[in-house]
Amino acid sequence: MTRYERLADDIEAAVRRGVFGAGERILSVRRASEQHGVSIKTVLHAYALLESRGVIESRPQSGYFVRESWRAHGTAARDGAAGKPKARRAGAPKAPAAAPVDVSRLVLSTLRSIGAQDAVPLGSPYPDPALYPWRRINQYANAIARRHASWNLIDDLPPGNPELIRQIARRYAENGTPVDPEEIVVTVGATEAINLSLQAVAKPGDTVAVESPTYYAMLHAIERLGMRAIEVSTHPETGLDLDALERVLRRQKVAACMVMPNFQNPLGFRMPDERKARLVALAEAHDMPLIENDVYQELYFGPTRPTPLKHFDASGIVLHCASFSKSLSASYRIGWAMPGRYRAQVEKLKFLNTLTTPSVPQVALADYLRHDGYDRHLRRLRRFYRQQARLMRAMVQRFFPAGTRTSDPQGGYVLWVELPASVDSMRLYQAALARGITIGPGYMFSMRDDFHHYIRLNYSYPWTAQTEAALKTLGELIAQMT
Amino acid sequence: MTRYERLADDIEAAVRRGVFGAGERILSVRRASEQHGVSIKTVLHAYALLESRGVIESRPQSGYFVRESWRAHGTAARDGAAGKPKARRAGAPKAPAAAPVDVSRLVLSTLRSIGAQDAVPLGSPYPDPALYPWRRINQYANAIARRHASWNLIDDLPPGNPELIRQIARRYAENGTPVDPEEIVVTVGATEAINLSLQAVAKPGDTVAVESPTYYAMLHAIERLGMRAIEVSTHPETGLDLDALERVLRRQKVAACMVMPNFQNPLGFRMPDERKARLVALAEAHDMPLIENDVYQELYFGPTRPTPLKHFDASGIVLHCASFSKSLSASYRIGWAMPGRYRAQVEKLKFLNTLTTPSVPQVALADYLRHDGYDRHLRRLRRFYRQQARLMRAMVQRFFPAGTRTSDPQGGYVLWVELPASVDSMRLYQAALARGITIGPGYMFSMRDDFHHYIRLNYSYPWTAQTEAALKTLGELIAQMT
Numbered sequence: 026m027t028r029y030e031r032l033a034d035d036i037e038a039a040v041r042r043g044v045f046g047a048g049e050r051i052l053s054v055r056r057a058s059e060q061h062g063v064s065i066k067t068v069l070h071a072y073a074l075l076e077s078r079g080v081i082e083s084r085p086q087s088g089y090f091v092r093e094s095w096r097a098h099g100t101a102a103r104d105g106a107a108g109k110p111k112a113r114r115a116g117a118p119k120a121p122a123a124a125p126v127d128v129s130r131l132v133l134s135t136l137r138s139i140g141a142q143d144a145v146p147l148g149s150p151y152p153d154p155a156l157y158p159w160r161r162i163n164q165y166a167n168a169i170a171r172r173h174a175s176w177n178l179i180d181d182l183p184p185g186n187p188e189l190i191r192q193i194a195r196r197y198a199e200n201g202t203p204v205d206p207e208e209i210v211v212t213v214g215a216t217e218a219i220n221l222s223l224q225a226v227a228k229p230g231d232t233v234a235v236e237s238p239t240y241y242a243m244l245h246a247i248e249r250l251g252m253r254a255i256e257v258s259t260h261p262e263t264g265l266d267l268d269a270l271e272r273v274l275r276r277q278k279v280a281a282c283m284v285m286p287n288f289q290n291p292l293g294f295r296m297p298d299e300r301k302a303r304l305v306a307l308a309e310a311h312d313m314p315l316i317e318n319d320v321y322q323e324l325y326f327g328p329t330r331p332t333p334l335k336h337f338d339a340s341g342i343v344l345h346c347a348s349f350s351k352s353l354s355a356s357y358r359i360g361w362a363m364p365g366r367y368r369a370q371v372e373k374l375k376f377l378n379t380l381t382t383p384s385v386p387q388v389a390l391a392d393y394l395r396h397d398g399y400d401r402h403l404r405r406l407r408r409f410y411r412q413q414a415r416l417m418r419a420m421v422q423r424f425f426p427a428g429t430r431t432s433d434p435q436g437g438y439v440l441w442v443e444l445p446a447s448v449d450s451m452r453l454y455q456a457a458l459a460r461g462i463t464i465g466p467g468y469m470f471s472m473r474d475d476f477h478h479y480i481r482l483n484y485s486y487p488w489t490a491q492t493e494a495a496l497k498t499l500g501e502l503i504a505q506m507t
Numbered sequence: 508m509t510r511y512e513r514l515a516d517d518i519e520a521a522v523r524r525g526v527f528g529a530g531e532r533i534l535s536v537r538r539a540s541e542q543h544g545v546s547i548k549t550v551l552h553a554y555a556l557l558e559s560r561g562v563i564e565s566r567p568q569s570g571y572f573v574r575e576s577w578r579a580h581g582t583a584a585r586d587g588a589a590g591k592p593k594a595r596r597a598g599a600p601k602a603p604a605a606a607p608v609d610v611s612r613l614v615l616s617t618l619r620s621i622g623a624q625d626a627v628p629l630g631s632p633y634p635d636p637a638l639y640p641w642r643r644i645n646q647y648a649n650a651i652a653r654r655h656a657s658w659n660l661i662d663d664l665p666p667g668n669p670e671l672i673r674q675i676a677r678r679y680a681e682n683g684t685p686v687d688p689e690e691i692v693v694t695v696g697a698t699e700a701i702n703l704s705l706q707a708v709a710k711p712g713d714t715v716a717v718e719s720p721t722y723y724a725m726l727h728a729i730e731r732l733g734m735r736a737i738e739v740s741t742h743p744e745t746g747l748d749l750d751a752l753e754r755v756l757r758r759q760k761v762a763a764c765m766v767m768p769n770f771q772n773p774l775g776f777r778m779p780d781e782r783k784a785r786l787v788a789l790a791e792a793h794d795m796p797l798i799e800n801d802v803y804q805e806l807y808f809g810p811t812r813p814t815p816l817k818h819f820d821a822s823g824i825v826l827h828c829a830s831f832s833k834s835l836s837a838s839y840r841i842g843w844a845m846p847g848r849y850r851a852q853v854e855k856l857k858f859l860n861t862l863t864t865p866s867v868p869q870v871a872l873a874d875y876l877r878h879d880g881y882d883r884h885l886r887r888l889r890r891f892y893r894q895q896a897r898l899m900r901a902m903v904q905r906f907f908p909a910g911t912r913t914s915d916p917q918g919g920y921v922l923w924v925e926l927p928a929s930v931d932s933m934r935l936y937q938a939a940l941a942r943g944i945t946i947g948p949g950y951m952f953s954m955r956d957d958f959h960h961y962i963r964l965n966y967s968y969p970w971t972a973q974t975e976a977a978l979k980t981l982g983e984l985i986a987q988m989t
Contacts, residue, residue: 042823044690046851052689060687129855133664140661154657163652163867170645175636178838179622182615205526206542207534213695213861220860229711229733245859251711341524356660356866369528373611377727378702379695383865384838385645 029070032061036071037080045091048130050137051081053088087138087458128241128469131454135463145495148454148463150290151355152438152485156409158393158402162354165396166389181384183375185211185361189391193361196394202336208363210372211382215320218346218362218371220246221378223281225370226314226344227252231280234273236265238441238470238479240290240318243283255279256473261432261441264289264296267303274311281314287331288321291441291470291481293414293434295331305337314367317345320360323352323403325436326411341365349390351437352403357386410438410485417484420493424500426507438485439465444478445507453480456502462495511552514543518553519562527573530612532619533563535570569620569940610723610951613936617945627977630936630945632772633837634920634967638891640875640884644836647878648871663866665857667693667843671873675843678876684818690845692854693864697802700828700844700853702728703860705763707852708796708826709734713762716755718747720923720952720961722772722800725765737761738955743914743923746771746778749785756793763796769813770803773923773952773963775896775916777813787819796849799827802842805834805885807918808893823847831872833919834885839868892920892967899966902975906982908989920967921947926960927989935962938984944977 036051045051052060057068072089075081081089138144146153184190184207194206212218219242227233229251235243237256247254255273258266265284273279284304286296296304308315317334325331335345344367348360359382364371393399414434421431421442432441444450450466457464465483467476486492518533527533534542539550554571557563563571620626628635666672666689676688694700701724709715711733717725719738729736739755740748747766755761766786768778778786790797799816807813817827826849830842841864846853875881896916903913903924914923926932932948939946947965949958968974 042848044687044823044848044850049851056689129858133855133858136661136664140659140664149661151660154659157657159655159657160652163649166867167645167649167652170642170649173641175639175641176838177622177636178633178840179618179631181838182618182622208526213865216862217860224731242859249706249856249859341526356658356663356863358660358861358863358865366524366526368526369531373615374731376611376615377724377731378699379840379861380698381838381840383695383840383868385648386865386867 028063029067029074032057032063032067032071033074033078035061036075037078040080040091047091048093048127049091050087050134051089051091084458087134087142129245131466131469132241135454135465138458138463142461144458145462145491146486147482147492147495147499148465149483149485150439150465152351152483153487154355155487156406156485157354158397159354159356161397162357162389162393165392166385169385169388169392176384178381178384181211181387182381183210183372185209185382186384186387186391188395189359189387190361192391192394200330202333204335204363208365208368210362210364210368210375211387212346212348212360212362212375213379213382214350214358215318215346215348215360216242217375217378218348218360219243219283219316219318220249221371221374222316222344222346222362222364222367223247223252223283224250224374225364225367226316227280232277234270234279234282234313236284236289237473238291238467238476239283240285241469243285243318244472247283252280254472256471257282259289259292260294261292262294263300264292264294265300265304267300267307270304271307274307274313279311279313281316282308283316283318284334285318285321286334287319288324288434288436290321290437291432291439291465291479293432293437293439293441295325295327295435298332301332301334302337305334305343308342309340313342314365315343317343319345319347320351321437322347324407324410324438326407326414327435331436335363335365338365341367344371352406353390353393353399357390358383359386359390407436410436413438413484413488414440416488417482420496421482424496426500426504428507429503438483440482440484442480442482444480444503446478448478448503448506450477450480453499453502453506457499460498460502462498464499510545511549511556514539514545514549514553515556515560517543518557519560522562522573529573530575530609532570532572532616566940569616569624611727613948613951614723617947620940620945624943626940627944627973628968629964629974629977629981630947631965631967632921632947633965634833635969636837638888638967639836640879641836641838643879644839644871644875647874648867651867651870651874658866660863660866663693663869664863665692665854667691667864668866668869668873670877671841671869672843674873674876682812684815686817686845690847690850692844692846692850692857693869694828694830694842694844694857695861695864696832696840697800697828697830697842698724699857699860700830700842701725701765701798701800702731703853703856704796704798704826704828704844704846704849705729705734705765706732706856707846707849708798709762714759716752716761716764716795718766718771719955720773720949720958721765722767723951725767725800726954729765734762736954738953739764741771741774742776743774744776745782746774746776747782747786749782749789752786753789756789756795761793761795763798764790765798765800766816767800767803768816769801770806770916770918772803772919773914773921773947773961775914775919775921775923777807777809777917780814783814783816784819787816787825790824791822795824796847797825799825801827801829802833803919804829806889806892806920808889808896809917813918817845817847820847823849826853834888835872835875835881839872840865841868841872889918892918895920895966895970896922898970899964902978903964906978908982908986910989911985920965922964922966924962924964926962926985928960930960930985930988932959932962935981935984935988939981942980942984944980946981 236259465481467479718741947963949961
């Protein structure tokens with residue numbers, strides 16, 4: 026038995042034991058070489074052997090992955106041992122005929138392609154970090170670190186650092202939505218705020234209404250907590266169809282409704298104020314908590330700032346979630362919840378989930394907000410994204426085949442693109458990835474089959490020749506598929 | 508109607524709406540004065556009126572709280588609207604006759620007393636932050652911030668920053684437990700690692716075995732995920748009673764077992780190696796994942812370093828959880844999981860729970876570990892805690908009444924104290940708090956009634972006249988209660 030055969034056997038055994046799950050990336054050739062103390066050539070031989078055995082597959086520019094088909098036999102023991110039933114997408118009346126897409130894995134693998142292979146980040150959900158005042162915020166972090174000999178995390182326990190909470194409340198007040206600082210709970214990004222809010226108001230088996238298409242993190246939160254999602258059709262310009270929601274509410278008990286009324290990801294609409302007011306009234310009438318994801322609130326293109334649902338909430342039925350990740354710093358991971366009447370529950374869940382949010386990032390952002398040019402930075406950012414939105418729309422119209430339609434974002438940094446109906450966005454995703462380009466396939470945003478020919482494009486990155494070439498390539502790939 | 512009556516009415520209305528929950532602290536007098544734009548005197552009058560109405564109660568040195576009895580009528584709507592059944596402690600055969608203790612609220616309120624009122628921190632679960640190289644780590648954070656013009660969080664997505672992961676793996680390898688770096692998932696403290704691990708292996712309704720007494724975060728994780736805890740008796744010197752565990756396993760299906768084999772909080776024992784090996788073998792035989800909380804691994808007093816359960820794990824059934832919170836920095840909130848065969852599941856849950864762990868803290872700790880005197884710092888810390896343990900034991904023996912017995916910690920920074928059986932630790936907690944002293948009442952560590960006369964004392968803080976006076980006062984209070 027040669028060295029590479031032995032290595033291949035070892036790796037296959039690891040896959041059988043479930044050390045690497047189906048669809049998961051295995052060690053890169055270089056790292057495997059280091060770890061097993063063998064040459065690069067030996068690893069390449071071993072991987073080729075494993076490919077021929079059907080254990081792994083190579084994906085261009087991404088690395089080697091355990092084949093999806095392993096789910097069916099090889100690693101069944103792993104999921105069984107976990108005692109956890111395979112998470113099924115609940116309430117999916119028209120599931121795509123293809124194998125179900127594991128959206129969170131798809132998102133992670135898209136992001137990894139961007140990170141590790143420098144793939145064109147059209148598929149990224151995050152803004153270009155170069156646009157944000159990272160250095161400036163870090164200077165505050167450093168100043169805080171210098172001022173104190175040590176730091177007691179007790180001071181920043183849930184609800185969070187008092188000065189940051191004050192700054193967040195001040196900003197809402199200045200923007201026309203006075204809030205009680207005591208309502209705010211600081212979280213690790215809006216992601217944690219959304220998860221805790223959902224857990225505070227609904228329990229496993231409950232039905233939760235979402236927009237369709239919706240931001241996939243909403244679907245993930247619902248799935249993870251063992252709840253059922255019901256998708257409510259959503260207009261690309263005015264948002265959630267309130268008549269449709271009302272029909273659902275007459276038919277069945279809905280434990281909560283998760284919405285993104287301002288610059289929804291992926292559609293980019295701004296829900297008109299009168300519809301927001303009606304949505305809150307509807308929620309009150311049906312005693313249905315509203316979980317509002319308002320992470321794009323600062324990134325508006327129009328002359329006026331959008332109001333949150335929270336603005337129309339007199340009874341505390343809105344759980345408002347937001348963060349600084351799109352407006353100041355994503356890597357600081359600072360978000361917050363204003364959970365209305367569910368505040369005590371969310372605060373307690375925060376304590377149980379991650380104990381507390383890291384201290385220095387909280388205080389550094391508070392100092393930045395108090396002293397620095399947040400509004401100036403935001404004005405620049407809004408102007409830039411507005412220009413980029415126009416540019417991306419124009420370029421998509423230029424390079425994509427006839428029959429392509431795009432959203433008209435009123436804020437944020439993503440464009441929603443409808444391709445000719447014959448195009449399958451997962452096939453396009455794979456083909457684009459092979460050419461070093463990432464996109465957000467429509468499958469991510471719904472459990473239904475309605476958006477298989479849609480994609481989401483990120484336009485936060487400054488326009489370059491590479492972006493243009495990528496859009497041109499995408500256009501050609503799409504043309505081939507129609 | 509006077510100004511203070513109006514204010515009292517407003518606050519009562521807020522309590523009725525559920526803005527403040529039963530048992531929750533309301534605004535401090537100073538903050539209420541600022542927020543409502545009234546004088547301190549007006550607030551004091553309003554609060555006195557609300558006390559006489561039975562809406563709130565004042566607790567010495569802690570502030571004003573909504574009365575627990577409000578749960579019964581005033582705020583019932585809130586819990587009802589949340590659609591969430593009151594969390595009941597599952598499987599508590601001998602529940603205390605008194606009202607059930609909301610342990611997470613008790614912990615939070617203890618911590619707040621320490622933070623806001625400078626109460627003597629004998630009840631703290633955290634080490635004295637002044638003992639940790641906070642400044643040094645911050646210097647690395649600052650250097651990182653200077654070196655980069657911006658930061659892309661994509662680089663630190665789950666499993667986490669690659670350099671930090673390498674450093675964590677290196678340390679295990681140097682300490683005699685070689686681990687696969689690919690197994691490590693970075694989390695927001697060990698708290699998140701434990702939550703994700705439990706969710707990866709068990710589902711709502713499942714039974715999970717824990718030590719008795721156990722670290723309360725284990726109970727919280729179980730309760731929050733809708734699982735049932737079964738407590739297995741635990742020896743103060745050798746840990747979990749494996750025969751008792753085996754009897755449980757013969758009787759019923761146990762989805763997971765959560766243990767803290769090294770310097771368990773609160774008992775402080777170090778489980779002997781042969782028992783660790785037997786526990787892992789038992790877990791394998793019964794296909795029962797072991798969630799190992801090893802946050803005190805670095806804080807040993809003896810000549811040799813303890814081995815983790817992970818060391819004895821050939822099949823990947825151990826989900827090892829740890830952090831730097833007790834050894835380097837609590838406020839940086841960096842922990843990790845090594846979830847064995849459940850790695851893919853835990854990594855995905857991490858992504859869904861908080862997306863990613865903040866970047867700079869990850870890289871700063873990696874740099875510190877690579878360059879700085881971690882071992883020197885730890886040697887100093889271990890020596891100090893060992894001395895403090897001796898001192899605290901001696902002082903408890905000196906000041907507490909006859910019949911008091913203490914644990915003999917082999918590591919960590921907490922002492923477990925058995926008081927005469929007639930002492931109720933919750934009554935002692937209240938009486939001590941009224942004198943500006945916090946303790947950890949035994950109720951926190953079990954759902955059973957077995958530990959009502961036990962308390963946990965934190966000895967990480969340098970000994971002062973105040974500590975001595977606090978212990979003396981505690982001794983007197985205990986004597987009065989016997």
